[in-house]
Amino acid sequence: MNTQDTRRPTGKKLSLKEKYALMTRGLGWDTSYEPMDKAFDQLGLEGIKIHDWDKWEDPFRLTMDAYWKYQAEKERKLYAVLDAFQQNNGHLNISDARYVNTLKLFFTGITPAEYNAHRLFAMLGRQFPGPGAAIACQMQAVDELRHVQTQIHSISQYNKYFNGLHDHTVMNDRLWYLSVPKSFFEDAISSGPFEQIIAISFALEYLLTNLVFMPFMSGAAYNGDMATVTFGFSSQSDEARHMTLGLECIKFVLEQDPGNAAIIQRYLDKWFWRGYKVLGLVSMMLDYMLPKKVMSWKEAWEIYFVQNGGSLFNDLSRYGLRMPKYWEQSVAEAEHLSHQTWNAFYNFSGAAAFHVWLPSDEDMAWLAEKYPNTFDQHYRPRIEHYRKLQAEGKRYYNPSLPMLCQTCQTPLIFTEMDDPTRTSHRQLEHDGDTYHFCSDGCRDIFAGQPDKYVSAWLPAHQILQGNCVEPGAEAAGDPGADALRYFHVVAGQDNLDYEGSPDEANWLRWKGLDKTPPAAAA
Amino acid sequence: MHTHAQQTSVPPLxxxxxxxxxxxQLxxxxxxxxxxxxxxIALLVSPELRFGEVIDDLLPASAFALHPEWPQIDWARVEWLLADRPFTPERSATLAAQGLGHKAYLRLRTPAxxxxxxxxx
Incomplete structure (x- = not known):
């Protein structure tokens, strides 16, 4: 007589397939005390129609028990390397102390964005009723939190020795140029669930991720930064899963209903342009900030966007999707983007939490070779003028506040397509007020959702409204000094040029390159 | 497109x-x-400011004055644009009186x- 209840565990190990069925798909249920559309109340608001959540294909078929095991192993490896880095003074092995300024940009701009990504995926995990999609989002929420943590631990090694890394959360909330990546994520996180996942999983993680990951991680490897390479590798296998989620999500939504394609195309147009505008910071890093260069922005855009993105959209054309609006403009602008972005930071380095420096003769030869159509004609004369002024002790700092784009929040530093010496500007009237934009793309995004963007927190305007004074501190009366203190940028330490900075003095001392006689130094 | 929060009747901020x-004003x-x-550049100005004061007081204290060509500007020949339209300022009139409202964008051109x-x- 067999009395064994087959529904109970028998002690036999489950196959992977059984595990996946029980621990992912088997975790979903339909609500009974509330209707499903009330429990998942954001799903219908965007007009996307999903007929069958079971059609969601999960290529990784990862279950939570395996997830914890894999992630724990990655953590053990990462922290072993970080310990070694610390014990061996790994910070002395980087190519040059200038390199650390790319980490300052990463840590204040991207690490807080990873935290927002964690929040976004936690909310999505709650909003999707299909267990396949919900669990993929929950895992990604945990991944993003892990990335924030590993980045804080890795970069804290540098924070012991270099300035500007001491307060990334406050800086992300307040510092003027960080409003560009911050507003990107806040725009995403305040969208409907399908727009959120298209924005982050597809447009950012699938289409544009190589443009962020490659410059920072290859840049780190080329410049001897083993701490960053280590957290980069540790998160890379997570990124592979995230990219797959992006691609699966877009295919699933497109296959569910033919009416979805038009909505998805609108999201792609918007988030391609939003993402591209954030990447201006990366273009500057590649062309002007890495002491040992990896490739130019123009080359990176050609490989990772034009070629890879082009073949991706070729695949997606069977669903009725096309390349995102204004993509041709991004290709033409690749000749100018980094030069114009760098110039903004040269102008405003008094108000930045990292250092800038003029390109050397060797750097300029590299720029001329990589940008034969534009560098010598448009950008070299400006740099040579700056060099002359610095030699005379008259370094140019821009004492004014810049006009900002209402959508991407970048100062209006870009130029017209047909004239690289004239500011690109668009404007429109809405509800009795005038709004200004850096591009057609940003104007179109505003026009699609004006009520969202009229509330943008534009740093220059906030300073002029008197809102950028450190709480509890007495106003110095000088808006510039007040704003700097509000940003938590320490004047004379975190900002201005690399030459003459405490970072430079320390580096020269550690490397035995200090030419100042000891008596004079004392 | 529209999230739950956007469907409420609260006017946008x-x-x-x-x-x-x-x-x-700006x-x-x-x-x-x-x-x-x-x-x-973004300037904070009174609507009652006279146009001449923009040229005589505000711009000389701005980034413009640090440009090597600033001293060479022939102000009688400057061409002004309001966004994309030609504009003829009156030095002695206020900004408000000549339609330069909040967030107006003035451009100067110096063809020489x-x-x-x-x-x-």
């Missing part, structure tokens, strides 16, 4: 409405073909001056 500037000024000044080494910078 217009963060840069003129009332938030304590009696002042005026943007750009100088075409002089990209050393990396972006047009073409930026650092003629590069448009």
């Amino acid at each position: 217009v963060r840069d409405r003129v009332d938030n500037f304590h009696g002042q 005026l943007y000024v750009g100088w075409d073909h002089h990209t050393m000044i990396c972006a047009p 001056l073409r930026g650092i080494a003629g590069s448009g910078a």
